Amino acid sequence: MSQQSFTQNPWSYWMKGDGPDSDIVVSTRLRIARNLSQLPFPLLATDSQAEEVVRKVSAAAKDEAMKNLADFELITMEQISPLEKRVLVEKHLVSPNLAEESRKGAVLLNREESISIMINEEDHIRIQVLLPGFQLNEAWETGSKLDDLFEKHLNYAFDEKRGYLTSCPTNVGTGIRASVMLHLPALVITQQINRILQAINQVGLVVRGLYGEGSEALGNLFQLSNQVTLGLAESDILANLYSVARQIIEQERVARRYLHEHSRTALEDRIYRSYGILLYARNVESKEAAQRLSDVRLGIDLGIIKGIPSNIINELLVMTQPGFLQHHAGQKLTPEQRDERRARLIRERLSTVTN
Amino acid sequence: MNCEECGKRPATLHLTKIVNGEKTEYHICEQCAKEADVFGGFSNFSINNLLSGLLNFDPMLKKEGAGAKDSQANQKPFRCETCGLTYAQFSKSGKFGCSDCYKFLGDRLDPLLRRIHGNIQHLGKVPERTGGQLKIRKELDQLKEALRKYVVSEEFEKAAEIRDRIRALEQRIAQS
Numbered sequence: 034m035s036q037q038s039f040t041q042n043p044w045s046y047w048m049k050g051d052g053p054d055s056d057i058v059v060s061t062r063l064r065i066a067r068n069l070s071q072l073p074f075p076l077l078a079t080d081s082q083a084e085e086v087v088r089k090v091s092a093a094a095k096d097e098a099m100k101n102l103a104d105f106e107l108i109t110m111e112q113i114s115p116l117e118k119r120v121l122v123e124k125h126l127v128s129p130n131l132a133e134e135s136r137k138g139a140v141l142l143n144r145e146e147s148i149s150i151m152i153n154e155e156d157h158i159r160i161q162v163l164l165p166g167f168q169l170n171e172a173w174e175t176g177s178k179l180d181d182l183f184e185k186h187l188n189y190a191f192d193e194k195r196g197y198l199t200s201c202p203t204n205v206g207t208g209i210r211a212s213v214m215l216h217l218p219a220l221v222i223t224q225q226i227n228r229i230l231q232a233i234n235q236v237g238l239v240v241r242g243l244y245g246e247g248s249e250a251l252g253n254l255f256q257l258s259n260q261v262t263l264g265l266a267e268s269d270i271l272a273n274l275y276s277v278a279r280q281i282i283e284q285e286r287v288a289r290r291y292l293h294e295h296s297r298t299a300l301e302d303r304i305y306r307s308y309g310i311l312l313y314a315r316n317v318e319s320k321e322a323a324q325r326l327s328d329v330r331l332g333i334d335l336g337i338i339k340g341i342p343s344n345i346i347n348e349l350l351v352m353t354q355p356g357f358l359q360h361h362a363g364q365k366l367t368p369e370q371r372d373e374r375r376a377r378l379i380r381e382r383l384s385t386v387t388n
Numbered sequence: 389m390n391c392e393e394c395g396k397r398p399a400t401l402h403l404t405k406i407v408n409g410e411k412t413e414y415h416i417c418e419q420c421a422k423e424a425d426v427f428g429g430f431s432n433f434s435i436n437n438l439l440s441g442l443l444n445f446d447p448m449l450k451k452e453g454a455g456a457k458d459s460q461a462n463q464k465p466f467r468c469e470t471c472g473l474t475y476a477q478f479s480k481s482g483k484f485g486c487s488d489c490y491k492f493l494g495d496r497l498d499p500l501l502r503r504i505h506g507n508i509q510h511l512g513k514v515p516e517r518t519g520g521q522l523k524i525r526k527e528l529d530q531l532k533e534a535l536r537k538y539v540v541s542e543e544f545e546k547a548a549e550i551r552d553r554i555r556a557l558e559q560r561i562a563q564s
Contacts, residue, residue, distance in 0.1 A: 068487060070487055072486070073470075073471050073485055073486040074483065074484060074485055074486055074487070076481065076483050076484075076485060077471050077473065077485040077486065155483065177513070180513075181516055184515045184516060184517055184518070185516075185517060188518060189515050189518060190487030191514070191515050191518060191519065191522075192487075192490055192491070192510075193510070193522055193526075194508075194509055194510060195490050195497075195501075195509075195510055196510025196511075196512065196513075197510075197513075197515075198484075198487040198490050199484075200483045200484055201482060201483050201484075202482075202484070202497070202500060202501060202504060203504055205490075205501070205505075205510075206505065206507075206510045206511075206512070207510070207512045207513060237506075261504075261505045261506065261507070262505065263501060263504075263505035263507050263508070263509075263510060264505055264506065264507020264508070264509055264510070264511055265507070265511060265512070266511045266512040266513075267512045267513055268512075269511075
């Protein structure tokens with residue numbers, strides 16, 4: 034295994050396209066923020082202190098029990114190019130913050146790419162578990178186990194009253210942020226989404242776009258996550274998120290059935306048009322690609338388009354991002370060149386599976 | 389209304405900026421907005437900016453600034469004795485410098501945490517190894533207090549029992 038496989042290969046475990054409720058829940062992510070006591074947070078750490086954190090965390094990852102769970106490879110942000118960093122961001126393996134703003138930032142990745150341990154992000158340690166489908170408890174179990182194994186070797190910054198101490202007060206307490214990536218085209222088409230999003234904000238959860246904080250909800254993908262980290266046990270945080278996500282999933286299913294029964298032709302027309310465009314277009318912008326891929330995904334999930342595995346859509350979603358396109362091309366590309374390459378890539382990928 | 393910048397195209401973007409209570413309005417067309425990059429300053433807007441906004445409205449900060457009339461604890465502006473982070477730095481970045489910042493801020497953090505989380509007290513996981521020690525330390529404090537009481541009331545048999553428990557716990561801490 035090499036660092037290249039992480040940046041060359043468009044495939045990550047979360048893109049498998051299966052797992053529970055995978056017709057709506059693309060992936061589940063769980064992130065645990067931890068810090069070492071005795072060392073300043075990354076904001077104020079000197080270079081040598083930051084290096085010490087990388088050393089300590091990667092040494093702890095060599096624990097025998099840890100090796101049974103995951104065989105990690107360490108990648109430092111200094112050793113890879115800006116394009117390679119961007120690819121890791123587009124695959125959700127590191128945060129934009131770690132890639133662009135960290136000092137001595139590094140990540141421990143397992144071969145499957147289902148676990149990434151970010152070092153020197155906003156906090157010293159961010160354990161991230163990324164799974165396909167709706168698997169909140171599974172993600173927490175793995176994350177919590179990793180947390181325990183790290184704690185065997187590292188002294189965490191913990192306070193009885195405030196819990197796990199984090200660089201930003203929005204993460205203090207449990208330090209966990211759980212999120213599910215939901216594909217909600219029918220709620221968007223039937224214009225129910227805004228009402229739902231407003232309700233979500235009132236129950237202590239947040240919705241964001243595909244690439245996290247500040248990103249747009251491209252391709253009808255919405256990331257639902259918990260806001261509160263202090264004063265609730267992990268199990269309660271997860272249960273809240275689970276029950277709200279479950280309700281949204283049911284609403285989306287109802288809306289899909291409604292569209293399928295009441296405006297079947299219009300729905301099929303929309304899906305087949307997008308499919309046709311992706312099969313034949315010569316220039317596709319990233320926003321259009323996301324939208325068309327969403328339509329085709331809906332078509333696959335409703336059984337209207339047959340013979341295309343839905344993991345292809347996840348793969349294409351990542352492969353058509355600007356960083357991946359350019360890394361694949363081995364050079365920087367203008368937006369026009371990217372649109373052309375994007376169109377070609379989608380065309381080729383879709384025609385190999387349909388023939 | 390025509391664009392204030394070029395005066396030719398209709399103004400389609402209406403922006404109101406309020407800085408320190410001073411209101412400025414812009415009415416411009418999309419093209420001029422792109423050229424002038426009026427939204428440029430907003431592109432890096434993040435949760436941390438919001439947080440520092442919350443903090444600046446915080447009564448505890450005002451107290452610190454005004455000083456004089458308040459109790460001693462509030463008069464001293466916050467500065468973390470371990471990492472040296474000041475309140476001004478914290479309210480700018482919305483981030484702490486080290487884990488001791490929480491200790492030195494103490495209860496003064498309550499209003500901010502309540503606003504973010506609706507809670508101020510952690511519930512949930514406790515680190516297995518170091519958390520166990522915390523629990524023992526807490527128990528030790530309680531036992532020592534009980535010991536003192538028994539000694540004062542001259543209940544020496546009970547005091548001896550407690551003393552043995554304290555020794556056992558102290559040994560456990562030393563071993564871990």
